[in-house]
Amino acid sequence: MTTTLVLGASGLVGSHVIAALRDLGLEAMGTRFSMDGARDLPRLDVRDGASVAAMVARVRPATIVLAAATADVEACETEPAASYDVNVRGTANVVAAARQCGAGVVLVSTDYVFDGQAGPYRENDTVRPISTYGLHKVFAELQVIAHAPNPLVVRTTVVFGREARGKNFIARLFSELEAGRCIKVPIDQVGTPTYAPDLAQAIVALVRAGAGGVVHAVGNERMTRLELAQRAAQVLGLDCSLIEGVTTEMLGQRAARPLSAGLVTSRAVAELGIEMRGVEAAVADMSWSTG
Numbered sequence: 001m002t003t004t005l006v007l008g009a010s011g012l013v014g015s016h017v018i019a020a021l022r023d024l025g026l027e028a029m030g031t032r033f034s035m036d037g038a039r040d041l042p043r044l045d046v047r048d049g050a051s052v053a054a055m056v057a058r059v060r061p062a063t064i065v066l067a068a069a070t071a072d073v074e075a076c077e078t079e080p081a082a083s084y085d086v087n088v089r090g091t092a093n094v095v096a097a098a099r100q101c102g103a104g105v106v107l108v109s110t111d112y113v114f115d116g117q118a119g120p121y122r123e124n125d126t127v128r129p130i131s132t133y134g135l136h137k138v139f140a141e142l143q144v145i146a147h148a149p150n151p152l153v154v155r156t157t158v159v160f161g162r163e164a165r166g167k168n169f170i171a172r173l174f175s176e177l178e179a180g181r182c183i184k185v186p187i188d189q190v191g192t193p194t195y196a197p198d199l200a201q202a203i204v205a206l207v208r209a210g211a212g213g214v215v216h217a218v219g220n221e222r223m224t225r226l227e228l229a230q231r232a233a234q235v236l237g238l239d240c241s242l243i244e245g246v247t248t249e250m251l252g253q254r255a256a257r258p259l260s261a262g263l264v265t266s267r268a269v270a271e272l273g274i275e276m277r278g279v280e281a282a283v284a285d286m287s288w289s290t291g
């Protein structure tokens, strides 16, 4: 029982978590859901309770990192039942399977559990989601904290880094600007951008330290998406004039966004000495590692 089972290892966060575990020589196994290019990972659907139970019984992990989710905020708003199936029922299936073998559960969660009226938020601030995605992540958090063995909820936000499908904010910015296309970026969404490899290292460190409860793990600076885009474009040597600042309202998105959001990392920094990189260092590292 030393293996860590990373559910959602084909995704942005999960792929970096499994890499961080393996970099440390730790035993890790990951799963995918629909990604074709990740055939080394067995397929698992967290909505299928029997399959989740069978996999957990077979692997007998010490810890399960639950990074499998429907993380598309707009899709969750449009199809709330589908979001509930994966993000809430799927979490319940994982917690039930973990209880059978006493595996700890780490849930990756989000600052979208807050309303964005008064960020940045601390671990003990009152949750008040304003979107379906945020509400379902609150339900998932409650299940893990109440019922999982050794529960840990790691909240993060605006994660960016190398990713097979290149769908995170910085990856999209890079591909749009490199192609000479304009990109519209909100001027009124404030957050704490987080570099995926740093988040993954923080998750692994928290697990190894036996941390429990809710911990915030985010980058060490708070800024608007516009500032993030401009600073990243500068590091990447791309044309900042193609970045157009607009209000969130002008984007016409279905799901409400917590505007004054972001997280305070007081617990991670104070108790575990975990610090994460700022934007310039992270984007530079990302571009070097892309070759």
Ligand SMILES: NC(=O)c1ccc[n+]([C@@H]2O[C@H](COP(=O)([O-])OP(=O)(O)OC[C@H]3O[C@@H](n4cnc5c(N)ncnc54)[C@H](OP(=O)(O)O)[C@@H]3O)[C@@H](O)[C@H]2O)c1
Residues within 6 Å of the ligand: 007, 008, 009, 010, 011, 012, 013, 014, 031, 032, 033, 034, 035, 044, 045, 046, 047, 066, 067, 068, 069, 070, 071, 072, 086, 090, 108, 109, 110, 111, 137, 155, 156, 157, 158, 159, 160, 168
């Ligand atoms: N990205 C962010 O900025 C951010 C911020 C805060 C919190 N988070 C949280 O971090 C977690 C991971 O997000 P992410 O950005 O890494 O998302 P992602 O890149 O979309 O990855 C999601 C992962 O979940 C898997 N998955 C989807 N549906 C599944 C199902 N029914 N059964 C099993 N696996 C399923 C996907 O598999 P396939 O790819 O193989 O289909 C993929 O591996 C989520 O809980 C999200 O709420 C993310």
